Amino acid sequence: MSRGKPRRAAAKKPATPRLLVATRKGLFLLSARGQAKNKLGGGWSVARSAFLGEPVSMALHDPRDGTLYAALHLGHFGSKLHRSRDDGKTWEECAAPVYPAGATAAGRPEGPDAPPPPLEPASLEMVWSLETGAPGEPGVLWAGTIPGGLFRSPDRGNTWALNTGLWDHPQRSKWTGGGYDHAGIHSIAVHPRNPGHLTVAVSSGGVWASEDAGATWAPRTKGMRAGYVPPEQSELPEFQDPHHLVQCPASPDHLWVQHHNGIFRSGDGGRLWHEISAKPSTFGFAVAVHPQDPNTAWFVPAVADQCRVPVGGRLVVNRTHDGGRSFTALHRGLPQRHAYDLVYRHGLAIDDSGDRLAMGSTTGGLWSSADGGASWQTVSASLPPIFAVRFMS
Amino acid sequence: MVRVVFTANLQRHLPVEPLEVPGDTLREVLEAVFARHPRLRGYVLDDQGCLRRHVNIFVDGQLLRDRHGLGDSVRSGSELYVMQALSGG
DSSP: OOTTSOOOOOOOOOOOOEEEEEETTEEEEEESSOOGGGBOSTTOEEEEEESTTSOEEEEEEOTTTOOEEEEEEETTTEEEEEEESSTTSSOEEEOOOOOOTTOEEEOOOSOTTSOOOOEEEOOOOEEEEEEEOOTTSTTOEEEEEETTEEEEESSTTSOOEEOHHHHTOGGGGGOOOSSSSSOEEEEEEEOSSOTTOEEEEEETTEEEEESSTTSSOEEOOTTOOOTTSOGGGTTOGGGOOEEEEEEOTTSTTOEEEEETTEEEEESSTTSSOEEEOOSSOSEEEEEEEOSSOTTOEEEEEESBTTBOSOGGGOOOEEEESSTTSOOEEEOTTSOOSSOOOOOOTBSEEEOTTSSOEEEEOTTSOEEEESSTTSSOEEEESOSSOEEEEEEEO | OEEEEEOHHHHTTSOOOOEEEOOSBHHHHHHHHHHHOGGGHHHHBOTTSSBOTTEEEEETTEEOSOTTTOOOBOOTTOEEEEEEOSOOO
């Protein structure tokens, strides 16, 4: 380089894609660059593993400061939260959300017409969702928990406080367990430009939104229906079981929900939902939305509530480019014979570009795609059951 | 003083050596233990201060009776084992 000339900035290399895989038996950090001895399929390698043998219910990478978080669901000793500030080389336990003394949650009802179940003492059963606050709120984290709690940490998990606006809402007592004994918050969407605008989804207890930083909350389920209760109750917010809710980052009023009863989308922040038809099935748990295009979304269909396996034993990812008017069942590279993989609600991930996807199943299959789901590569067919997959951005 | 011993399964999450603390009830003994190891509280008790469902405590070989109040009596020289209950798969 000649003296005196301004130095030209080197073109920024694209970051190496990295993936967090939270499983029933540990956390795996995958990298698109790695040692041969740790190589998996699809160009991925296991860069690190942590908590081997322990259930990791959720993991999070905070792009604001690079911290990793892992929520452990220890069978005997409760749910714990750990964090790493060095890309997973070392971990330290930080505070887990704790319910205040005297807090109670409703147990499982006998049926829709049965008397309300007795209230039980509330204690953290599981950290089901973990999200960062908005870009302008460094250190703020949100956790959704079973039973039915939304917690906020202002300080990277050093302390947590229960959001009392939602916890004390009279309708919260009507929430019931979906797959677990108690209701839980599995989806938290923080409006990227307005951190006071929060949307959460509850199994089973509907979709809720706050526009005043969590002080007050209102149900946002109009247009949804629940086929598992008597018809006259099918539109009540508390009976809606959204399996997963996602928000388009570039167009945050656009929401997609994979509901127990089908697929729903909203273009107005959840004030009104529209039911979407799709083949081969609209039952499932996972949904992902393109980060820039709210009309593009992906789902992983299963037969039905009572038969949670891929239709015909063929694993497909259902993609729409037109807001749900039409779908393409993408299958190239996915098992098409005797596949019984179910993809849980946090098991389908999309990166910030919208091109790269990853998907992990209950039978330990992990696949990735670099072309928006058009084709898939098998990363592994022998991981532990996968709870959550997330790209590190 | 009461001798308190913890299951080996706990050690991989939180290393705790056997220790001797004062107390006339299980609650008092545990509070004395937590005063030395604050993080241990959440591993043994739930958010409402009850013994975790999958944790058991034996006092001189007898399973505790009061899982919620932890009011079981202990005496000087008692030995207390904090164990995990069998569960999971």
